[in-house]
Every structure is written in structure tokens, then in C-alpha cells.
Amino acid sequence: MEQFQDIDDEHFSEKCSIVAKDIQRGDLTVLSLIENLGSLLTDTSATKRELGIAVLSEVLNKIPSNCLNAQELSVISSFYAEKLKDLHQVVPPSLKGILTIIEFENFPGQKVAVLLNALFHNVSCQQQQQADRNTIYRIFDLMSRRFSTELISMKLEFVYGVLQSIDGERDPRNLLFLFKWLKTFLGLVSLGHLAEDFFEVLACYFPVDFRAPPSEKGITRDVLADALLPCLTAVPDFGEFCIPLALEKLDSSLKIAKLDSLKLLIEGCRTFDSSLYLEKAPEISSQLQKEIFSNPTSDIKSLCLETMTATINKISSQADACEDISRNIVDTLKANLIPDSRFYQPSEDILYHVALASENSSKCVAKEIVPVLANMYVITSTMDKKLFTLRTLVKITKAYLKYHTSLNTQEIPDIAKVPILCVEAMNSNGISRKIGCDSLTAMVQNLPQEVRLKLYQYLRTGIHSPSENADLKKSELECLKNLASHYPSEVKLNVFEEDSKNSSILNSLTILVNLKEFRDFVIEHFINFLQNVETIPFTLDSMKDLLEREQSNKELIQAFLDKNLLDILIALALREDLTATLPNVSRILKLLIGPLDVSLQNEILERHLKVVYEKSARCHIYLIVLDGLVSALRRDIQVCYEVLELALEISLLSQDGDVQKVAVQLLANLINKRNDDEVFNLYLDEIQNVCLTSIKNDNLNIDPILTMFWITKALVMRNSAKGILWLDYVLKLLDEHNEAVEGLEIIMKDDYESLSSACHCNKLLIYRQKMFVYITNRIAEKYSTNKLFYSKATACLLKHTPSQAINMQYKKISKLILLCLETDEESENLNILLKIIKDTLLNDSALIEDHLEDYLTRILRLTSFKNSMQVRIKAIQCLVHFTSLFPLYKLIPFKSKVLQCLSDCIDDRKRLVRREAVEARSLWFLMDAPI
């Protein structure tokens, strides 16, 4: 025991661990430890006693919590209770020890009261240091979790003790801990006559006024305020003190005080007795109204409105009183509802939120306000003021409908006018039509039949004519959808009954396709429309749009297939007179076939492939249909090589640009999905030979080279072994055939539909990043030989590369980019480069900062780039970003140069350029100006 000399010894903890291990092994018992410590524990010097207890507490802390039995624990806890009476110096380690032993599994519950009494009587909590106070609170916390019954049996003694301990706590860390614990504590015990005292202790923190030091991350004012709130509203007993407090603080001029008080009132609705609110309701509502009228800031206003709703909802159980309050509010505000009044908007807000609160209040508001507003609507002259009142009417009606299933005209005769007024508004011009329509949409379930009939009539003319106003159209369709879901047969009969055939009726129908009653109805319409040559083009258009919107809707696709749509479409496509619609047919085929499973796809293929293949072999344009049929197949289905050969042939020979594009993409698609076997490898070699011969034969045609690029893309996408070989090969070809540089774009671009995952293509996740690194490395090697070409190639590459990849590779390509900026004269490339520089500036400005001068001089050149205003604008924007991203001392040397240069830009012939230049020049001027 002599080894424990000093509590500040750096090996103190280690030594304790050794002892703890001895006890664990059974070499030493706690009893013998205490005996050994005896001299220390009873020493006359307080420092020695402190050390002794510290050793004991630390050792206890380090042994497992099942090591000691109840009897041992009982003795130790009595000892600690004794020690609390000792000198102040000895208290902290004792507290630690207590916290440790109550954690032990066998700790006897009856000792809780002993310990707590000793604590309450001998230790004055607020005179301890922050850490020790924290220990005390943790003892409370742990006890209330483990020994709640014992604590409850202590009754007010415990409450009083806690009350005294926490009264006056100032440390935010402790407060946060306390607030969190007090929630459980208040749920556990009953406060009795101490409720008011306890509330006072808590209320002195309200509203929390605490400015966290900047170093403190975790604890802020808001965190503390949020923690305090549930404590103040934890028990119903607090209600009678809490509501006056909230009202008093609501009157303060501090914004946080107002916000916190409102939150308190809302939160209080959950626990406090409704009679309390009833008593205070007139006061609350008048104060809230005052706040709403005088407060322009939206967050206070909206919280006030929320409080209003909560309060009235709280007292709604007392029907009479609730109605009294509501009527009171309505009577005061009614006079404000004149469209010109400054108080119109806030009054409307209040009334709406009162109506939202409960059944009674909504009835009361509607009863009083609807007649006034309906009358107002009639007597106001201008349309925009009418709309103002209509909007309020609809809002109140909606709130009414929240609690009532229908518009009760016996109770409130005037409420029936609301839908009628809406219909009336729809007969007017654009904006009021939309408002009328939206309002009716919200009330669809409660419209009387005669209103519905008028609405159907209106919608029929609406959807049969192409609309000039997109917003209005959207509202109309939304309204139609709502109506259709509630009155399907009526809608079918009244809106779609006529046999007119135009595109807008189909578009309106497509939005109903997910309603069960309408799906077949819609599909039949589509198929009917496909019978007629004139209607086919737009029918295909809207069918394509519909399927693209509903790509994952398997039921819909199945429903289409059940109606034999595939057969109809293919028969249609192979007709001689409809070649213009082929791309749409192809797209629809892909959308229909893609999601199906292998067996169904096989079936379709067997039925149609032969016919379509033969037709397209004879006449190349039908390859588009073939593409639709095969390119969305799953990977398990291997299409025969004839199809590939046909695609290759067309992509090399076809004169028709569109068909050629389809062919080459189809080829890439199939190669991407092919199984990697012997035959395939041979076939690839064969393609290469075919392409090379046609390059040799016709030196000017770049199609064969681009075809090779496509095949390369298909291979690298699936990470094929041949991919890199092909890539090397095409890059070599590129050296000789500079005009095919757009091939690089093909490799980097990712959004080709023909190689998408919807077509079940193999796609390596980061193949573009891989390719980008590979190709830029090669270009960097060869750059000096042919500058102009490689700068174009760089731009082509960068156009579609994801910015992350660029950032990672930026150091390597920065030289390329700088040289491009210097030499390139093509505005498109410069645009891309400047955009990349801008992105890099924003993402990782250090990359630019290292070569600040190099970039700055080149960008300055581009601020007066003649050929494109976009380049000038982008260059100037880069200069703007410079000012905010780089340290002043790096920029100052260039200031006069930049200002000189920008003085030309502010006289640019384009206004948009001047606007950017003015901004940039001001910023560079003010950069180091005294402010």
C-alpha cells in the first residue's frame, strides 16, 4: 500500500488496475484491500484520507460489476455515506465511489435512501466544482433508472433534496444533462406542495439566454431551449404557473423570448389541463392577435398561428366556451375582411387557423364568415379583388370540410354558394380560371351534382382543345383526376363520351391510367386511335410519353401486352406509308419489352424476329424496328449473328444518317451484351478487318472509325479484355485521322439510351473515370507533336467526364488545360474549359492557387474573346470567384492589371457581359478597400 503516495501520480490509474486484477483473480478481497488501506483511510491528514478513498473508488470502478455481493456493497455504501460527512476535500472521491457502487448488480435497494440522505444533509451541491456537481446529477440519474421504487418511497424528501441540489446551477453542460434527466424525474415522482417551488427553479432559465462560446460545438442556445421545454411542461401541476409565464414572456421585445413562449404554449397543450387553457383563452387569443398584427417576421407569425390552432383545439372539449372564443375572434376580425384593408391578410390567416382547430370552431367561423365573404364577392367590382375573397372563402370551406363530411346547407345556407362561385370564376380569364379549378379540386368530394355537371362541361371543352396556358392545363388535369377517382362512371359519360379524336384528349386520358376503373378504358382508346392513319402519329407520341413516365409500372405494361399491342405496333411499323413514326414505335417497343422476363422476351422474339429481320435486310430503314425489338432484350438471350452483321453492314454503308446512327448503336448494344467466348473473339477480329478495309477504301468517310469507337465503348463498358486493345488501336487511328476526334466524345458520354441499364447492358461503374485517366495520360505523352489537335481532343474528353474524375486527374491535365486556354480559338472548347476551371475553383481552389498567375493571364485574355459572349462571360465569372477564394496578398499584385482589363469589358457590346464585368470590377476595386 506504500506505493500509493500521491493522487496526482501519473501511474495512479495503472496501479489501481493491478489491484483490481488481483481482486478479480481472487488473490485479494475487497475487505483485505480496505484493511490494507486502513491507515490511509483513517489518517489524520485530510490529504491522506482523500488519497485512500480515491484508491478505493478507482479500484471499485475497475472491477466488473458482478464481483461483489449485497452484503459487501452494503458495508461499502455505509462507509461512503459516513465519508460524505468528512471534510470537503474527501467528498469528490466519495461521490465517485458512490456513483460506481450503485452500478453494481447486487447493490441493495434499501441503501439508496441512506446514501441520498447523507448526500442531501452533508453536501451542498452548488458549492462543489462543476465535475463533482455532474457526478451528483449522474448519481440521481442512475438511481432513478435502477431504484425508482425506492426513490418513490422517499416521497418529498427526495424531491426536496433534488430541488436544493439543482437550484442555481449555471453550467450549460450540467444544465443540459439535468434538463434531460428531469424529464424522467418529473414523470417518476409526484411533486406535491413543492410543485411551485420546483417550477420556479426551472422557470428562472426561461427563456434560455445563452451565448455559446465559438469553441463549443455541442451545446448551443437552441439545444438548451429545446431541452428545457419538455421539463416545463412535464407535469400538469406546472400548468397554472407555466401559462402566465409564457404570456408574460410573449410580451417581451426579444424575438427568442417570443418564439420560446409560443413553443411553450403549444407544448403545454399536451399535458396541461384544458380548464387552465379555458381560463386563459381570451388572454391568449388577444395577445396572439396583437402579435400577428404587429409582427412582420414570418417565423413568429406562423408560430403564433400554430399556437392559435393548438389553443382552440385544446379547449374544444368545452363546446360552449370554444364557440364563445371563436365567435369573439370572428366578431373582432370580420370588419377587416375588405380586400383593400391592410389587415386583410393577417385576419384571414387567423380566421383560417381558428377554423382549422376543431369541429366547433370551424363551424363557427364558416357560419359567420362565409355569408360576409360571399356577399363581398358579389359586390366587389374588379376580378382580382373578387379572387381575393374567393381564395379566403375556399380556405375557410376547406377548414370546414376537415371536420365535416359534407357541406351542410341547413346549418350554413351560404356555404353552398362557394362551389358555385368557383364555377363562376372559371368562366373568367386565365388566373381566375386556375384558382377556381384548384378550389374545386380540393372540394371534389362535396360538390353537388349540378356543380359537377357544369364542371364536366367545362373540363370537356378544356381537354378537347389544346391549351395555351400550361399551369391552367395542369390544374384542369388534376381536377379531372380527382373527379375521376370519385365519380368514374360520371366522368366517362360526361367528359369522354364524344367521339372526337385529337391529341389533347389522349394526354388527359393518360393521367387517369392508374385509376383502376380507367385503365382498360384508356388502353382501348389508344388502340382505337391506332386504327386511323391520321391519328396514329400523335397517338404514338402520347403513348411513348405515358410509358416513359410509367417505366416501372409493370401492371400497366402487362395490360398493354394483354391487348396485343405488340402485334398491332409491329404490323403498323412494317407498313410502307408510316416510316416517319418508326423511331416512336421503336422506343415504345423497347419500353414494353425491356422489363419483361426472359421467357416472355423469347416468345416475342420467336414470333416477330424473322419477319422484321427480312424486311430490314431488304429495306434498311426498318432496321429501326429491329432495333426496338432486340436492343432491350435481357443478356441471357443471344441474338443470332445475322442481326449483328446486318447492323455492321448498315453502319458502314448507309447513306441515311439517322439509320446509320441506329445501326451503329444497335451493334454496340449487342456486342456489349454478347457472351465472351471463342466465336465472339473471332467475330471481333473480323469486324476489325472489315472496318479497316473500308477505311482504306474510302479515306474521307469517318463512319468506319466512329463505328470502331462505338465497339470500343461497348467493350470497355463491360470491362472486356479486348477493350484496352481496341482503345489503343482506335487512338492510333486517331493520330492519322484527326477529323474523327468526336469519337472521344462517344467514349466519354454516358447517357446513350442504347447502352443504358434499361437495355440491360453491362456497365462497369467507373469505366469513364478509368478511360479518362488512360486517354489523358496518352495525350499528355504525345501532346507536343500536334498541339491544335490534342487541345481539341482534350476538350472533347472533358465535355462529358464527371467532375470528380477531373478533380483527381487535374494535376496531370492542368498543363494541357493551360495550353488549350492559350491556343484554342474555338468557343465551344473554351466554354467547356472555363466551366471546368470554375468548378475546380469552387471544389478545390488550391489546384488553381498554385498556378494563379498562369491562369489569371490566360483568363484575362479571354475576357475580350471576340467570337463568343459566353466565353467572355465565363471568363469574367472566374475572375469574380477569384476575389472570394484566394488570399488578398496573392491577388493584390494583379489588381491594377485586372482592373485595366475589366475597364474594356465594361464597355463590351453585349449587355450581359457588361453586367458580369461591372460585378467583377466592383469586387476587385473593393477587395482591399477600407470598409
Added chain:
Amino acid sequence: MSVDQLENQNPDVYTKLDERPSTLEEEDDSVVDEFDSREIFDLIRHINDPEHPLTLEQLHVVQEDLIDIDNGNGTVDVHFTPTIPHCSMATLIGLSIRVKLLRCLPARFKVRVEVTPGTHNAELQVNKQLADKERVAAALENSHLIKVINQCISFRARA
């Protein structure tokens, strides 16, 4: 500003204009856009009032139709209206407008900044001060004054 008492405690506040929409012509690279009064207005409407946290536009100190521009002769005439006739800030506001235009307009324009006739007690004096190149230059040498002006014309993020 160390102002103990605001001169105009409750100024009328007007709504701000929207950002100028860009037209097809402006997007077209081949067309030359001439300066117009709206463009000048856009330059000065965001200047902050020295007294209130509002812009000159919100206080109607500057208005688009009080700006005349002649591209041919290269002159720009800006009239500004102090909120009250005895406003002591009138010179400062005029100076801010001048400095802003000095920095943001090409040098080929001759800029004249004047008080709208009949809106200020010391109209003539203010106009004379603002027109005097020497005095403007001297004012800008004054480190305190230039600080205040910079504060007024410092850029605020475009909406």
C-alpha cells in the same frame, strides 16, 4: 455612421424591381446592345442608404425615369431625390452614385449627378459640389469619407 438621431425616422419604403429579364437579342452575339437608362439604374439601385438598411431604389432616391442617357454624345445625367428636403446626406448619396458610376461605366461617358429640381433646400450647393472634379477627388482622398462611400456601394449578392 455615428448618427445619434436618425434624420428621417420613418421613410416610405417601396418595392424593388425584379431582376432585368434577358431578351433574345441580348443572347444573340451579333447584336450590339446600347447602354440604356435601365442599365444605369441597375448599376446604382443597389447602393445602400447611409442611414437605413435599405437601398436607394427602395427609398425612391433613384428612379429609372430620372436617368437620361445619350449614347451618341456619351453623356449620362442622373437625378436623385433626397427623402426629405433638409437631408444632410444628400451630398454623400450623390458622391456614392458618382463613385459607383465612375467605376462601372466606361470612361467615354461624361456623368452628371444632380438633385432632382425642387427636392432639396440646398440644391444648388449640392449640385455644385458634385460637379466640381477637384472637390470630388479631394473627398475621395479623405480616408473616413471613402470608407463610408465604400460601405454604401459595397456589393450585395444579387437576388
